[in-house]
Structures are given as structure tokens and as C-alpha cells.
Amino acid sequence: MAKVREHGWVDTAVFGDDEGPGFSFTTGLWVNTGQPELIMFGMKREITHDVFWDLFREAKAGAPLPIGEPTNRAFENLFAYAFPVAKRFYPDHIGWSRWFYGSDEFPCLQIVWPDRSGIFPWEPGFDTSFVNDQIDLTEHGWKSAVTG
Template sequence: MLTALDAPAEKLDDQEANFVAQIRNHGWFRSNIFEDETGPGFSYTTGFWAGAEAPEIIVFSLKSEIAHDVLWDVYRDLKAGESFPIGQRLSTVFSNIEAVLLPVSKDFYPAYLGWSRWFYAGDDWPCLQLIWPDSQGIFPWEEGYEERFANSQPNLTGAPWPSI
């Protein structure tokens, strides 16, 4: 698979060169998008697929530092050979709450995953959405999910939320 890592350095602008350098040096890069009038802030990875043969990950509405730390831990675990089942409750991603990983529909790649699309020269790579529960441990698809979190995690599966 060809990626931006294979691009001649003279073909990259400064921002692209820095992005590629971060992936060369660390194995992956986290893009952080701030909340605005169109939706919540989010972070997503680039390099998990190329360097760890694992899907990229997108997560919404976490503080930047928390998202970064969680994604670093996931990357280290993946590089150490751990795998994370899709569509199941996981107690190993966050230290004090469960999480669920769900496949992201490629329909959402253009709106949310720009740098990854550039890096991989298209959409031929997988991405998972890391879903966290509300303060009571209830996920968005479950009865009783706290209303204050209703717009914190858009559903990027391309289907109704699953029942897990």
C-alpha cells in the first residue's frame, strides 16, 4: 500500500512534510478538530493502518489531552499485538469506563477524516469510532442515555446505533 510516506519530499509542502515526519517518528499522528457551530470537536488517527495494521480511530468530545493519551495507549497496545473486538464492550480502553468500537461508514470519511484520506490517497482503509458512555455508563443507543450528551457523539456507522 502506498501512502504519503512514499511521496518524494520535494512534492510535499511544509504542513504535509511535518505531518509525514510525525508519522515517521511516532508511527501515527492525531488530528484534532475543535468544536464549532457544525458539531462537536473530535480527534482522529492517521498511521494506525500503515504502521500497526489496525483501523484508524476517531473519537468525539473528549478533551484534547485525554484523547491523545487514550489513542497513544491504544496504539502501543496494537503494536504489542493486542486487538480490540469491534461492536463489543471493552474495559481496556479507558481506565474507569467501558468503550465500544464501531465501524465508520466511508460516507463520512470526506467530512471527518481529511488528513487520513490525503495520507492514504483515498478511502481504502478502515476506521472505527470510539464510543464512550455517559456518566452512568449508558451508551447513546441505550435507554436512559443522558440528554446533555445527545449531540456529543454523532453516529458515523451509516446505520442506526446498534444494540450491544
């Protein structure tokens, strides 16, 4: 894959449809930085691409994303969480990365963002107009994956 060799990673955008929201994911972070691949739902591709570039640079510098705790490293003006993606979701969501690695033996983190008030999908008061914009890809649910 030439773009992974040239840039260190590539992103794949999947359009939303009746079955679910649109999302983007990376391929190449694991092999080039030792950090997990990333997936994010419900954001414009340009925003996701910029977030992935910033996180790729940080990963290259040896700064992993904190898992299960709030971080402002994904977005400039709001907190997000990064959670491990359960391997059972790999076939339906990160097929290109599976092909690239030849297996499911690589980690992937889902970046989860809050509503406009900073409330996350598992918290009381989350804006229900965003409820279908992100799919929980964790093994036991976002709420159980929160550590901080």
C-alpha cells in the first residue's frame, strides 16, 4: 500500500446509510508507530482526517492516547475518550486494516466525542439528537470502559 509507505498511514471513510452512521478509520499506525489504529464515527471526513493526522504525529513521537479516560488530545476544544474496539466488530468496520495486516492481530481504538454540552453518550443528559451518530464498539459498553 503506497500511501502507508509514503505517509505512514491512510484513512478510509465509509458513508453512513440506513444501517448506521458514517465513520473513518486508519491503517498503518500500528505498523509505523506501535500505537493502535483509530476509528471515529459521525464526524465530517475533513475533521476526522485532521484528528488522525495529529494523533499519528503524537504516536510517532511516542505519546499514546490515554485509554478510558478523558483527553483533549483528539480535539482542541473538547474532551474525547479512546476505547479498545472489540475484535468481533473488526469484520464490519475495519476491513481494509484487516486486509493490510492479514489478520485481526492488531489493536484499534474508538474515539468517542461528546455532545455540544460536553456530555458523553453514556452520561445522563446526553443530547438525544446525537444518539445514532456513534456506535459502541467496545466489548462491554462505553460506560464500563471508563476508568477516569
